[in-house]
Amino acid sequence: MEKHEEFKAEFKKRVKDQAKMLYRKSLDEISDRHKFVCVAYAVKDIVIDQWIATQKAYDEKDAKIVYYLSMEFLMGRALGNMIINLSSRDEIKEAIEELGLDLNVIEDQEPDAALGNGGLGRLAACFLDSLSTLNYPAYGCGIRYKYGMFQQKIENGYQKEIPEDWLRHANPLEIKREEYACEVKFGGYVRVENRDGRNYFIQEGYQSVNAIPYDMPIVGYGNNVVNTLRIWDAEPVVHFNLDEFDKGSYMAAVEQENLAKTITEVLYPNDNHYAGKELRLKQQYFFVSASLQTAIKKYLKNHDDIRKLPEKVVFQMNDTHPTLTVAELMRLLMDEYNLEWDEAWDITTHSCAYTNHTIMSEALEKWPIELFSRLLPRCYQIIEEINRRFCIEIENKYPGNHDKVAKMAIIYDGQVKMAHLAICAGFSVNGVAKLHTEILKHQELKDFYEMMPEKFNNKTNGITQRRFLLHANPLLSEWVTGKVGDDWITDLPKIKGIEVYADDKKAQAEFMNIKYQNKVRLAKYIKEHNGIDVDPRSIFDVQVKRLHEYKRQLLNILHVMYLYNQIKEHPEMEFHPRTFIFGAKAAAGYKIAKLTIKLINSVADVINNDESINGKIKVVFIENYRVSNAEIIFAAADVSEQISTASKEASGTGNMKFMLNGALTLGTMDGANVEIVDEVGEENAFIFGLSSDEVINYENNGGYNPMDIFNSDMDIRKVLMQLINGFYSPDDPERFRPIYNSLLNTQETDVADRYFILKDFKSYAAAQKRVEEAYRNQEGWAKSAMLNVANVGKFTSDRTIEEYVQDIWHLEKVKVKMDV
Numbered sequence: 001m002e003k004h005e006e007f008k009a010e011f012k013k014r015v016k017d018q019a020k021m022l023y024r025k026s027l028d029e030i031s032d033r034h035k036f037v038c039v040a041y042a043v044k045d046i047v048i049d050q051w052i053a054t055q056k057a058y059d060e061k062d063a064k065i066v067y068y069l070s071m072e073f074l075m076g077r078a079l080g081n082m083i084i085n086l087s088s089r090d091e092i093k094e095a096i097e098e099l100g101l102d103l104n105v106i107e108d109q110e111p112d113a114a115l116g117n118g119g120l121g122r123l124a125a126c127f128l129d130s131l132s133t134l135n136y137p138a139y140g141c142g143i144r145y146k147y148g149m150f151q152q153k154i155e156n157g158y159q160k161e162i163p164e165d166w167l168r169h170a171n172p173l174e175i176k177r178e179e180y181a182c183e184v185k186f187g188g189y190v191r192v193e194n195r196d197g198r199n200y201f202i203q204e205g206y207q208s209v210n211a212i213p214y215d216m217p218i219v220g221y222g223n224n225v226v227n228t229l230r231i232w233d234a235e236p237v238v239h240f241n242l243d244e245f246d247k248g249s250y251m252a253a254v255e256q257e258n259l260a261k262t263i264t265e266v267l268y269p270n271d272n273h274y275a276g277k278e279l280r281l282k283q284q285y286f287f288v289s290a291s292l293q294t295a296i297k298k299y300l301k302n303h304d305d306i307r308k309l310p311e312k313v314v315f316q317m318n319d320t321h322p323t324l325t326v327a328e329l330m331r332l333l334m335d336e337y338n339l340e341w342d343e344a345w346d347i348t349t350h351s352c353a354y355t356n357h358t359i360m361s362e363a364l365e366k367w368p369i370e371l372f373s374r375l376l377p378r379c380y381q382i383i384e385e386i387n388r389r390f391c392i393e394i395e396n397k398y399p400g401n402h403d404k405v406a407k408m409a410i411i412y413d414g415q416v417k418m419a420h421l422a423i424c425a426g427f428s429v430n431g432v433a434k435l436h437t438e439i440l441k442h443q444e445l446k447d448f449y450e451m452m453p454e455k456f457n458n459k460t461n462g463i464t465q466r467r468f469l470l471h472a473n474p475l476l477s478e479w480v481t482g483k484v485g486d487d488w489i490t491d492l493p494k495i496k497g498i499e500v501y502a503d504d505k506k507a508q509a510e511f512m513n514i515k516y517q518n519k520v521r522l523a524k525y526i527k528e529h530n531g532i533d534v535d536p537r538s539i540f541d542v543q544v545k546r547l548h549e550y551k552r553q554l555l556n557i558l559h560v561m562y563l564y565n566q567i568k569e570h571p572e573m574e575f576h577p578r579t580f581i582f583g584a585k586a587a588a589g590y591k592i593a594k595l596t597i598k599l600i601n602s603v604a605d606v607i608n609n610d611e612s613i614n615g616k617i618k619v620v621f622i623e624n625y626r627v628s629n630a631e632i633i634f635a636a637a638d639v640s641e642q643i644s645t646a647s648k649e650a651s652g653t654g655n656m657k658f659m660l661n662g663a664l665t666l667g668t669m670d671g672a673n674v675e676i677v678d679e680v681g682e683e684n685a686f687i688f689g690l691s692s693d694e695v696i697n698y699e700n701n702g703g704y705n706p707m708d709i710f711n712s713d714m715d716i717r718k719v720l721m722q723l724i725n726g727f728y729s730p731d732d733p734e735r736f737r738p739i740y741n742s743l744l745n746t747q748e749t750d751v752a753d754r755y756f757i758l759k760d761f762k763s764y765a766a767a768q769k770r771v772e773e774a775y776r777n778q779e780g781w782a783k784s785a786m787l788n789v790a791n792v793g794k795f796t797s798d799r800t801i802e803e804y805v806q807d808i809w810h811l812e813k814v815k816v817k818m819d820v
């Protein structure tokens, strides 16, 4: 008890001292944002001791480390999550309260660290949380983008992108580590020098930048472990001297300045889409090279045999974005550490592993040889040699089968194929859900699977319950803990204990009341941010994710248009009020996605303002969907829309966050939905649509004809006509023509209705009817919702990480003890 009070007093003093030191004021004189900074520094003070202790424990144990290389880490806010993970969380919360501060208000001051686009980046963030919580030594390695994912403003129904200047006020939770700076070289040429019968490859005439790491602490749950997210910034190598310059070196100096400035300037806002920009390749090489250089140096501090690197280090490549790891590791081992090819290859192929996150062809990274070899001449040479040897292997395995080489080569048709490089050199290739891995093995990567089946494995994605239940939904967390204890926080399958309450009327009522409270919280947010009144008693039907044609937000909004027509035509029909909630960012250059946002907002305008329907339908587009508002949204959802065209969504992770918060899935048999249904039972979800086999079959046989549906189904026809008759765009009836064309017109798009929206429409509408019927039975609904929560255990990222550790990384847990 005394210790408890002592701790609080010390913490409060630290917060006040910060106010004095940073702002020369007392705590009650400073702004909320400044209060956030003071609290953040006081928390960091606690974290730092654990951080130091953790790194010391790793060194002492000589533990193997995973380097999780990722272009994206969608961290969201750190402070609140850090506090709940610390063992001293209760004392910290009490101290904050005793200081007269409101923790929610303080947390709200922190900008989201939005260094990612969507699922892939958020997965990386969940993995870091799990790695720390499970006591595994890990580094996240990425880029410290000056501008993260853009902020979305909706103006007149259209998306506007505003730069996300998250570092404007500096970041109290990071540490600049200048002592680990290193140089990264671009361009120039490679000179070969023969000394004592050995060739040395020397890069000359290059431009270079200094890579400077910033470390962010990743706090494990109640175990004193603090791992590191190391993100790299670029600074110019030379600051030029105005007295000495001649024209040539002046220009070179300016170019180097510019290179450093631009490299970490901004995150590419594309999700599931590769834009092929030179700057993107620079970003990739920049962070990969810096991360590898420091990983090797760190290893060599305590070891003298570099050949044993794979015993202590593993590099996990998050999609193909960091695949240059393969070439850069070979380069460093051969050119900097003087190993021969075979030795370097042996090390590389035992330390690199690759995760595939998509089969969307437009996401596959293929770099033109010209660009690649100009920017990274030495890496290109190395990849050429890897390719030459790989092609010989293919030929040996399939003599005379030139088709195989054409399909599998790393360099072909003037392009460097990053996935092929990752598979050839990686010792593990994994998909992110069972169905996705099967599609990789038997469709997309069939040839590779046939040649090296032992590399392929599945790791179904997961999410951290600590952020998405414990932090995001305090009411439900407390309720669950009251029923089954708090083991679920680090052992999610324990949540199964609530299953016995699924038929208990009292528990059902409590559960539904919590959902109601969370809906009130979201309704308040919507009122504040959108000015729209929504009724918390209506069904909250939610689709939040990136905007992409394959995710089919269009199917959802077309169905809303259809429902609206139905209500107008049959005002007497039974209908439970429904609030359709959307949240989605579209890539800045993705026209049809942006037009879909406009369509959703236009439909919202018409429907929300039609008094004749008595508020039966409301449509809300939540501006600037991101990690911090996602936490409020998941908690309030009744229905989780997971309606991608089967086979297209590799896994999905939003689906798991909804399930964790007691929403019922309305979805296709795609990605991890399949496994969700396996766990919860089909009777507790609403499944519809073509199967992935059916979709793939159509695709392999020239698609289907959406005109047949247009001509035979008058309901669908009416909805489609409303896209082009000005019903939702009286000022410009042609506005939504491109959407209409994407569904029906093969002249404008190569394939009409590529994503089978019309084909799945009726089945979707029928599933939506089942949702409504099910919701009428409140007890039945409560039971299903509780069964969703009870059966979510599999989808914790703790399970996913344990599987990576067992099958791929082979790490050992390290205990961290604190002296006090």
Ligand code: CJB
Residues within 6 Å of the ligand: 117, 118, 119, 120, 121, 123, 270, 271, 272, 273, 357, 358, 363, 432, 461, 649, 650, 651, 652, 653, 671
């Ligand atoms: N994914 O977020 C992205 N970006 C990409 O470029 C490729 C894939 C997503 O990764 C998630 C994590 O594995 C998956 O759950 C999701 O299905 C996939 O689209």
